[in-house]
Amino acid sequence: MLKTFLSHQSKSFWRSRNKGSSIATQIILGFFMLYFLVLAVGAGFSMPYLLPKIFANQNVITSFNGLILYYFALDFIMRLQLQELPTLSIIPYLHLKIKRSQIISFLNVKSLFSAFNLWPFFLFLPFIFMRIAPTYGAFATIMYIIAIFSIAIFNNYLVLYIKRKTISNVLYTAVGLIIIAGFAALEYYKVISIMAASDFVFKAVALHPYIGFAFTIAAFLIFKINSDFLRKNLYTEELSSKQEKKGSTDYAFLNRFGKVGELAALELKLILRHKRSRSSVILGFFFLLYGFLFYKTPAIDGDKFGQMMFGAIFMTGVSIIIYGQFMFAWQSAHFDGLLSAKINFKDFIKAKFLLFTIASSIITLLASFYGFLSPKLLLLQLAAYLYNIGFGTVIVLYLATLNKKRLDITKAASFNYQGTSATQFLLMFPYALTPILLYVPFGMMDMPYWGLIVVAIFGLAMLLMRGFWVDVITAKFEKQRYKIAEGFRE
Amino acid sequence: MILEIKNLKKVYGDKTVVNIEHVQIEQGETIGLVGNNGAGKTTFFRMLLDLIRPTEGEVLSKGENVMLKDDWKNYTASFLDEGFLIDYLTPEEYFIFIGSLHDLSVADVSAYLAQYAEFFNGEILNSGKYIRDFSKGNQNKVGIAAALMQKPEILILDEPFANLDPTTQIRLKKLLKEHPGNMTTFISSHDLNHVTDVCNRIILVEKGHVIKDFKTDENTLKELESYFSA
Numbered sequence: 001m002l003k004t005f006l007s008h009q010s011k012s013f014w015r016s017r018n019k020g021s022s023i024a025t026q027i028i029l030g031f032f033m034l035y036f037l038v039l040a041v042g043a044g045f046s047m048p049y050l051l052p053k054i055f056a057n058q059n060v061i062t063s064f065n066g067l068i069l070y071y072f073a074l075d076f077i078m079r080l081q082l083q084e085l086p087t088l089s090i091i092p093y094l095h096l097k098i099k100r101s102q103i104i105s106f107l108n109v110k111s112l113f114s115a116f117n118l119w120p121f122f123l124f125l126p127f128i129f130m131r132i133a134p135t136y137g138a139f140a141t142i143m144y145i146i147a148i149f150s151i152a153i154f155n156n157y158l159v160l161y162i163k164r165k166t167i168s169n170v171l172y173t174a175v176g177l178i179i180i181a182g183f184a185a186l187e188y189y190k191v192i193s194i195m196a197a198s199d200f201v202f203k204a205v206a207l208h209p210y211i212g213f214a215f216t217i218a219a220f221l222i223f224k225i226n227s228d229f230l231r232k233n234l235y236t237e238e239l240s241s242k243q244e245k246k247g248s249t250d251y252a253f254l255n256r257f258g259k260v261g262e263l264a265a266l267e268l269k270l271i272l273r274h275k276r277s278r279s280s281v282i283l284g285f286f287f288l289l290y291g292f293l294f295y296k297t298p299a300i301d302g303d304k305f306g307q308m309m310f311g312a313i314f315m316t317g318v319s320i321i322i323y324g325q326f327m328f329a330w331q332s333a334h335f336d337g338l339l340s341a342k343i344n345f346k347d348f349i350k351a352k353f354l355l356f357t358i359a360s361s362i363i364t365l366l367a368s369f370y371g372f373l374s375p376k377l378l379l380l381q382l383a384a385y386l387y388n389i390g391f392g393t394v395i396v397l398y399l400a401t402l403n404k405k406r407l408d409i410t411k412a413a414s415f416n417y418q419g420t421s422a423t424q425f426l427l428m429f430p431y432a433l434t435p436i437l438l439y440v441p442f443g444m445m446d447m448p449y450w451g452l453i454v455v456a457i458f459g460l461a462m463l464l465m466r467g468f469w470v471d472v473i474t475a476k477f478e479k480q481r482y483k484i485a486e487g488f489r490e
Numbered sequence: 491m492i493l494e495i496k497n498l499k500k501v502y503g504d505k506t507v508v509n510i511e512h513v514q515i516e517q518g519e520t521i522g523l524v525g526n527n528g529a530g531k532t533t534f535f536r537m538l539l540d541l542i543r544p545t546e547g548e549v550l551s552k553g554e555n556v557m558l559k560d561d562w563k564n565y566t567a568s569f570l571d572e573g574f575l576i577d578y579l580t581p582e583e584y585f586i587f588i589g590s591l592h593d594l595s596v597a598d599v600s601a602y603l604a605q606y607a608e609f610f611n612g613e614i615l616n617s618g619k620y621i622r623d624f625s626k627g628n629q630n631k632v633g634i635a636a637a638l639m640q641k642p643e644i645l646i647l648d649e650p651f652a653n654l655d656p657t658t659q660i661r662l663k664k665l666l667k668e669h670p671g672n673m674t675t676f677i678s679s680h681d682l683n684h685v686t687d688v689c690n691r692i693i694l695v696e697k698g699h700v701i702k703d704f705k706t707d708e709n710t711l712k713e714l715e716s717y718f719s720a
Binding site: 266340 | 491503539540541543544560563564566568570571572573574576577580582583586587588590591592618619620623640659683
């Protein structure tokens with residue numbers, strides 16, 4: 001059965017309409033993975049020699065032990081951002097003579113094929129064999145390996161569990177982020193130390209190796225919880241959701257924009273009435289916290305806007321990036337209707353610009369509380385905002401005309417494992433690099449404010465050219481519309 | 491002549507799905523497109539609506555190629571499948587949206603919908619549901635009513651009778667028959683009884699080709715039945 005699923009999966013990959021771009025994505029990701037694997041191997045073998053140099057005043061094994069949990073904490077955050085949920089659209093299989101447990105175990109097994117599960121071995125095994133084995137003997141060595149393996153598995157399923165939960169409930173994202181932020185703060189202010197804790201734990205493993213099984217038990221538990229969650233949610237959600245009376249709404253403030261406002265209101269309803277899009281909006285508000293990551297005191301004091309640019313761009317443009325990456329596909333279910341209705345394509349495109357502009361303006365206003373850290377940040381964010389609405393919108397909408405993949409937003413969120421993945425980060429390259437490249441020469445010439453002005457003027461110029469860009473994108477859209485419609489009909 | 495199809499072809503790979511040499515449609519005609527699955531009916535309709543790019547040939551609506559100009563959208567209404575509905579809206583919102591595209595006020599729309607009380611059978615309006623929560627039959631009703639509301643000169647419906655309950659089928663036939671004289675209607679159907687009843691011209695297609703194109707009379711149903719049972 002597992003083999004059949006795998007073959008269906010590969011067929012769905014190779015036969016998809018977006019084959020070209022998804023292959024390209026996979027190749028680029030593959031290179032990244034390979035690169036990091038090589039780094040991990042290198043780091044793994046050099047660790048016995050490097051550690052004494054970095055942590056000169058402590059025992060090398062203490063340093064090594066201290067690193068393990070630290071690594072996995074980072075690993076956890078990385079996975080949260082990058083690891084994809086194993087996808088398989090299960091609905092066609094549910095009514096067949098296939099056991100639920102088989103479907104679940106397929107999803108579980110597939111998730112193990114992730115580079116994240118390889119890195120710890122390359123990173124830690126060399127040191128374990130070179131230093132731990134001679135010092136503590138065979139049993140401790142085996143338990144070290146089992147413990148590390150178990151933590152990797154634990155992280156793997158914990159992240160999947162959290163991701164599955166957060167897709168169905170945004171509240172979990174909030175709680176998770178707050179917990180992580182709390183730990184980071186405690187570590188930062190030296191209240192606790194992950195390194196010391198990690199050393200404590202692995203010292204124990206070295207002395208009483210069987211303690212290592214605690215990790216295995218933890219991993220097994222989270223695996224169980226994850227499977228149970230999947231098992232329970234293999235039902236279409238609609239069955240359980242309660243029926244409430246739906247009313248009609250009218251967004252008066254959009255009426256002043258005429259037909260364009262009409263279309264924007266339509267899309268606003270789309271966003272608010274689907275779980276998937278709604279949670280991506282709410283996620284956008286959480287990204288307001290990105291500033292605390294990027295706006296570091298030394299960077300602010302040194303006017304190093306280049307370092308903070310990415311954070312500012314991402315925060316103020318988050319709605320454009322997150323919603324825009326699936327642009328047009330949100331409407332794939334009724335795309336034919338839109339094309340054949342009496343809608344001017346130009347109005348259609350303008351409505352998207354309008355919506356992006358409104359969303360980005362709101363977020364930027366909210367983000368201005370960073371002005372309390374330093375008023376300079378307001379300038380930075382203003383430049384980023386102008387760039388986002390001026391040029392970011394153009395990039396996103398232009399790329400949208402190339403996107404032909406249907407998005408099923410009506411499907412229950414817990415089935416919808418397509419989405420948040422590394423793919424969206426690829427969109428970020430042209431988007432985030434442009435302003436940074438604009439800024440960098442000025443940053444290097446030590447004229448940071450000129451850099452900001454250039455970014456702002458660039459954004460403003462593009463904003464003034466919006467009429468032109470609308471025409472460009474409309475023309476592209478007209479050309480692509482048959483292909484887009486065909487893809488969406490799948 | 492309101493619609494003209496010239497040498498229209500759609501090829502997928504090495505398979506020709508639609509291949510229609512020349513068809514002229516006069517204003518006020520009600521045309522039934524009949525054919526088995528795979529005859530190319532839906533593909534043909536999609537090309538009429540500029541949703542698929544023809545491999546060859548053109549569709550002229552009032553003399554203008556539908557691919558080049560948008561004017562046909564002003565007087566053409568259609569409902570092919572649920573893909574034409576914006577399913578996260580309530581029916582009222584959907585009607586108002588479609589109405590607004592044709593510059594109808596909310597009051598106009600309500601007045602119009604009042605006529606359809608019978609057709610809707612009390613299940614559509616004020617139901618407190620989004621369109622996606624309706625059954626397929628009721629979704630069809632919304633789509634058909636929204637199309638008719640646009641007071642089109644050309645109406646295109648793909649299998650409008652499918653999924654409808656018997657009462658509604660009869661009501662729909664009545665609606666289509668008594669609709670004002672200058673509306674040109676294009677419907678496809680697998681139900682030979684209904685098409686011959688409603689339409690005054692039948693176009694029979696098979697594997698993309700027009701096999702027969704004739705006016706209906708009392709013998710049409712028998713003719714069609716014998717053709718399809720052969």
